[in-house]
Amino acid sequence: MDQLGIVLLVGVLIISAWLIIPRIFPHPQMNCTRCEGSGAVDEKWPNPDEPSGWHELKGPCPKCEGKGKVRAA
Ligand SMILES: [Zn+2]
Numbered sequence: 262m263d264q265l266g267i268v269l270l271v272g273v274l275i276i277s278a279w280l281i282i283p284r285i286f287p288h289p290q291m292n293c294t295r296c297e298g299s300g301a302v303d304e305k306w307p308n309p310d311e312p313s314g315w316h317e318l319k320g321p322c323p324k325c326e327g328k329g330k331v332r333a334a
Pocket residue numbers: 293294295296297298300301322323324325326327328329330
């Protein structure tokens with residue numbers, strides 16, 4: 262019974278550490294330069310490489326996947 266208690270305690274500690282450590286040492290993040298932190302883009306500019314002749318993109322930002330933040334390099 263004591264052993265089970267220790268196993269449970271260690272398990273809880275590992276899970277707590279796993280949840281808490283990223284909050285103490287967050288990955289450095291900066292606002293996404295493509296959507297400027299909004300997470301969404303509304304882009305349109307001429308692009309001869311596209312079949313329509315226009316680059317058009319509206320919706321979640323592809324660079325930060327809609328999060329608005331990217332990892333600082
Ligand atoms: Zn973005």
